[in-house]
Amino acid sequence: MTGSELPVGEDDLSALVDGRLTPERAATVEAYLAARPEEAARIQADRAIRAALRERLAPKAGEPVPARLRAAAVIAERRRIRRGRLRQALAACLVLLAGGTGGWFARDLSERFWGIPARPAPLPQEALAAHRIYTVEVVHPVEVKADQGAHLAQWLSKRLGRRLAIPDLEGVGFRLIGGRLLPAGRSDVAAQLMYGAQDGSRLTLYVRCGEAGRWDLRVTKQGEFASATWATGGYGYALSGALDPDRLMMVARAALSEMTGGG
Amino acid sequence: MDEIAALIEPHIPALRRYAWALLRDHEAADDLVQDCLERAVGRWRLRRRDGDLKAWLFAIQHNLFIDGLRRKRRELLRAEVEDLSGIPEPGIEQESRAAMRDILACLDALPADQRAVILLVGVEDLSYEEAARVLGVPIGTVMSRLSRGREKLRRYLESGAQPMLRRVK
Known part of the structure; x- marks a missing residue:
């Protein structure tokens, strides 16, 4: 007691x-x-x-809880707003990026007149190797799914050391599935974003840091696969898939146009 | 994400009740709860894993309420010069006497910190420690606000005395 x-x-x-x-x-x-x-x-x-x-x-x-106060509704709304904001930010970012090379559609001119070297790069090979490994994955195609869009962009951007734009390719029939981080070369990292079309075909956008070269959009073929690549500011980009080169080029242009704010 | 929703969902009715008890306006109360939920989802990663989710949610909502109160006070301060004449003197109107019988009207007359403690402890069943955490004050402060608040409520109800209305509309 x-x-x-x-x-x-x-x-x-x-x-x-x-x-x-x-x-x-x-x-x-x-x-x-x-x-x-x-x-x-x-x-x-x-x-x-x-x-x-x-x-x-x-x-x-x-009292019954009003729809706007259901936790799921709050989460969904927040996700929608953040995705919109993210796209705006990334589009702004891409304008700067593309602006640095004088705009995409001047690339042929720049190559011809300013002599920016069209050097061959191992980037397509590396991107296609990663593409082949992960696009066949059914259970774990990506590490971070698209529904965590903001987190995905933040995480990959942090590891790449640059703000990574996640282009919206839904307009050309490819929906973002998610992304993953990969080793590149001896000490660099790469990010792979994966997109899927209604018919099950997949597309990957591979972004590698430590890219010494600088070149404008071009397509490399390898068997049934093709890779549209470009490099700028120390980063190499490769959009790859089992698409014919013309279609791939069209998707790549659409992506760039979408990322630069449409135009 | 679904896991977050499943964890938060059970606390929403209590958050709505607390918000309404403080604000006494259904729309404003639900707006406060919505702000709270948005902030909770946004800061989900920042919460302490071992912490008490209920107390964490109430703390977020309480802080938002206090922010809103400060904002209103500033607005009121600006409006005061022109509006004061329009506010009736307490006790003048006949109906205000009947309103005093309502326990909520008495609660409204308490200072905000005493009101919060009485609601968190007496209605929302938070422990004294949790209430202290929600309000960001030592537990001794919670205890003294609780007994002072209850003393006032008792006096209002027993004597029918006219509490000074403090509610910020």
Whole structure:
């Protein structure tokens, strides 16, 4: 009976009202009140008020929750807003990127007149190897799924050391599935974004850091696969899939156009 | 994501009740809950894994409520010059006497910090420790606000005394 040794205090009385005392302590406090009718009446009143307040407010918690306050609705709405914001930010980012090379559609000119070397790169081979490995995956095609769009972009951007744009290719029939991180070369990293079409065909956008070259959009074929690649600012990009080169080039242009804010 | 929804969902009715008890306006209360849920989802990764989810949600909502109160007070301060004459003196209107019988009207008359403690502990069943965490005050402060608040409620109800209305509409 250690509880009975402590003198009864205001906190005991509050805890009695709230029913938070151990049975032993409650007995001690009740015994204390038995000798003090005035204080006992006060506690009785507090209990009654507490009960009345609970009763008065109970219907509010019993009401059906409005649709806008369902947790799932709040999460979905937040995701939608963030995706929109992300796209805007990435589009702005891409404008800068493309602007640095004088715009995409000037690339042939730049190659011809300014002599930007059209050097062969191992990028298509590397991107296609990654493409072949992961597009056949059914259970784990990606590490992070598209529904975590903001997280995916943040994570890959952090590991790549640059803000990675995630182009929206739904307009040309490819929906983002998600992405993963891959090793590149000896010490570099690459990101792979995977897209899927309605007919099950898949497309990957491979982004590699540590790219020494710089070149404009071109297509490399390898068997049934093709890879549209470009490189700028130390990063190499490869859009790969089992598509014919013309279609792939069309998708690549659509992607770039979409990423640069449409145009 | 579905897991987050499943964890948050059971607390929403209590968050709505707390918001309504504080604001006494259904729309404004649900707006507060929505802000709270949005913030909770946005900061999901920042919460302490071992922490009490209920207390965490109530803390977010309470802070948003306090922010709103500060904003309103500033607005009221600006509006005061022109509007004060329009506010009736307490006790002048006949119906206000009947309103005093309502326990919520008495609750409204308490200072916001005492009201919050009485609701969190007495209605939402938070422990004294959890209430202290939600309000960001020591537990001793929770205990003293609780007994002071209850004392006032008792006086209002027993004597029918006119509590000074403090509610910020």
